[in-house]
Amino acid sequence: MLGVICIWNHISADNAKGQYLPFTTDHRQCPALWVGQEDGEALKQAAMRKAKARLILQADVDHTAGSDTIYAMLPGRNDAETIIVNTHTDGPNACEENGGVALLAMAKYFSQIREEQRNRSIVFVFVTGHFQIPQFGIKGQATTRWLKDHPELWNGEGTNKQAVAGITIEHLGCTEWKDDQKHAHYQFTGEIDNELVFTANRAMDSIYLNCIQGRTKVRTITLKPKGKFYFGEGQPLYEANIPTISLVPGPDYLCAVGDNGHIDKIDPDLMYEQIETFTKVVSVIDHMKSEELGKPEPASFSFLGWLGKGE
Numbered sequence: 001m002l003g004v005i006c007i008w009n010h011i012s013a014d015n016a017k018g019q020y021l022p023f024t025t026d027h028r029q030c031p032a033l034w035v036g037q038e039d040g041e042a043l044k045q046a047a048m049r050k051a052k053a054r055l056i057l058q059a060d061v062d063h064t065a066g067s068d069t070i071y072a073m074l075p076g077r078n079d080a081e082t083i084i085v086n087t088h089t090d091g092p093n094a095c096e097e098n099g100g101v102a103l104l105a106m107a108k109y110f111s112q113i114r115e116e117q118r119n120r121s122i123v124f125v126f127v128t129g130h131f132q133i134p135q136f137g138i139k140g141q142a143t144t145r146w147l148k149d150h151p152e153l154w155n156g157e158g159t160n161k162q163a164v165a166g167i168t169i170e171h172l173g174c175t176e177w178k179d180d181q182k183h184a185h186y187q188f189t190g191e192i193d194n195e196l197v198f199t200a201n202r203a204m205d206s207i208y209l210n211c212i213q214g215r216t217k218v219r220t221i222t223l224k225p226k227g228k229f230y231f232g233e234g235q236p237l238y239e240a241n242i243p244t245i246s247l248v249p250g251p252d253y254l255c256a257v258g259d260n261g262h263i264d265k266i267d268p269d270l271m272y273e274q275i276e277t278f279t280k281v282v283s284v285i286d287h288m289k290s291e292e293l294g295k296p297e298p299a300s301f302s303f304l305g306w307l308g309k310g311e
Helices: 037-048 099-111 143-149 202-211 232-239 268-286
Strands: 004-007 032-035 070-074 078-088 120-127 162-169 175-179 186-192 195-199 219-224 244-247 302-308
Touching (some): 078 099, 078 232, 099 268, 162 268, 195 232, 202 244, 202 268
Antiparallel strands (some): 195 244, 219 302
């Protein structure tokens, strides 16, 4: 096979533009291109006529480029237990890769609290490779590599610290952009996007829904994972038997490249409230006993809770 062209169906040209998909499969040494429905129909007609085409994809490739995972630990009184707060730092736009903003803000907040008032150590993990998982040679999301490399900070074996909770923050401040019913126009709906939040058990679900109270912008759905149905970098923590809460909204433009990085689709007030929510989440967890946090429940997909403004 010399090349492949994939055609989007039931999606507008503006919505299809710049989609960087799929990003979880390895490069096949074969040029591939996504096109919208209108261009796709023209190509299919050309193929029926046995027309010839040349597919050229241009790119600058740096085979020596590196990207690092960065992590830092803020110590607490309890030297045996940790709370992991993670995100990823790579992505094609301002929505996909903005979780690091939350981790930096939270690290600054908790660093201003005296160590004797912090019960557990908080480990902030900024992983790379979310969009290059095949290069890691692992199964699962990129945090899998960090967990494998640093068992001393989470698995509780021997003198290793035990992680009592994992908090994952991705895709902050997303507004909702959708096609109209005819898939002719792609536009802002006037709403914030659904906040998909995976919670590993009822205790974690309750913590999150309590911490979200009082927000002015909220459109949250909490989900219980099922098998591999756990989006984002919280998945490796859940599979490591760590109780998790993971924010992973999935707007239509999540994986789309844009001239301005789609930063116009980010609501800074929503972003601020989400960071406040997860700061509360970590603070509440830090003051709870580990047995109160429970363990990840057997995976059987279900909706746990829903909360919207005025509901």
